[in-house]
Amino acid sequence: DIQMTQSPSTLSASIGDRVTITCRASQSISSWLAWYKQKPGKAPELLIYKASNLERGVPSRFSGGGSGTEFTLTISSLQPDDFATYFCQQYHSNPYSFGQGTNLEIK
Amino acid sequence: VQLVESGGALVQPGGSLRLSCAASEFTFSSYEMSWVRQTPGKGLEWVSYISHDGSNIYYSESVKGRFTISRDNARNTLYLQMTTLRAEDTGLYYCVRVTGVWGYFHYGGQGTQVTVSS
Numbered sequence: 001d002i003q004m005t006q007s008p009s010t011l012s013a014s015i016g017d018r019v020t021i022t023c024r025a026s027q028s029i030s031s032w033l034a035w036y037k038q039k040p041g042k043a044p045e046l047l048i049y050k051a052s053n054l055e056r057g058v059p060s061r062f063s064g065g066g067s068g069t070e071f072t073l074t075i076s077s078l079q080p081d082d083f084a085t086y087f088c089q090q091y092h093s094n095p096y097s098f099g100q101g102t103n104l105e106i107k
Numbered sequence: 108v109q110l111v112e113s114g115g116a117l118v119q120p121g122g123s124l125r126l127s128c129a130a131s132e133f134t135f136s137s138y139e140m141s142w143v144r145q146t147p148g149k150g151l152e153w154v155s156y157i158s159h160d161g162s163n164i165y166y167s168e169s170v171k172g173r174f175t176i177s178r179d180n181a182r183n184t185l186y187l188q189m190t191t192l193r194a195e196d197t198g199l200y201y202c203v204r205v206t207g208v209w210g211y212f213h214y215g216g217q218g219t220q221v222t223v224s225s
Binding site: 034036042043044045046049050089091093094095096097098099100101 | 152156
């Protein structure tokens with residue numbers, strides 16, 4: 001099974017900051033990676049698929065990169081609605097697996 | 108994507124439960140579907156997958172032999188029959204639409220809570 005590891009687990013930042021979250025896979029997953037955002041009490045929502053493709057309706061301040069085993073999610077200028085938990089997920093092979101999440105909090 | 112999960116409850120260890128997921132605003136019969144659960148301890152965990160026509164079904168090792176996924180395309184509904192429930196099955200269960208044959212997820216509902224406790 002493929003293990004997904006995110007870092008950091010918690011990230012404190014301010015409005016307007018540029019932040020980057022990293023996701024590492026235990027083996028190559030090519031570009032078969034998605035990123036999700038989750039607010040408390042809500043279901044996760046898709047941000048990025050195939051490592052770098054922005055889902056329709058997602059603000060352009062979000063971007064994804066990487067391939068193989070190392071991936072990044074970058075938010076170029078934090079807005080109030082961006083404070084949430086972010087998860088990565090591989091869909092290269094069965095079983096699907098997720099990172100443990102990164103809690104992005106206001107500094 | 109509109110998905111409405113239901114059927115969650117408090118159940119004793121060893122008990123059974125059937126979850127349902129009513130789909131709307133997309134052509135349900137054209138999409139693969141999955142169940143995903145979320146717990147405070149383990150985060151997000153994929154549970155099961157079913158192809159658009161029900162011909163391919165997969166389970167995580169943690170539920171294999173105990174859970175059964177199925178679908179009724181005429182009723183636009185996905186199901187998860189859960190038996191021999193354990194405390195570690197406790198969590199919020201989401202049904203998700205899969206993009207592509209084995210792709211990423213769209214969540215469309217608020218989930219349904221399953222609590223296994225005596």
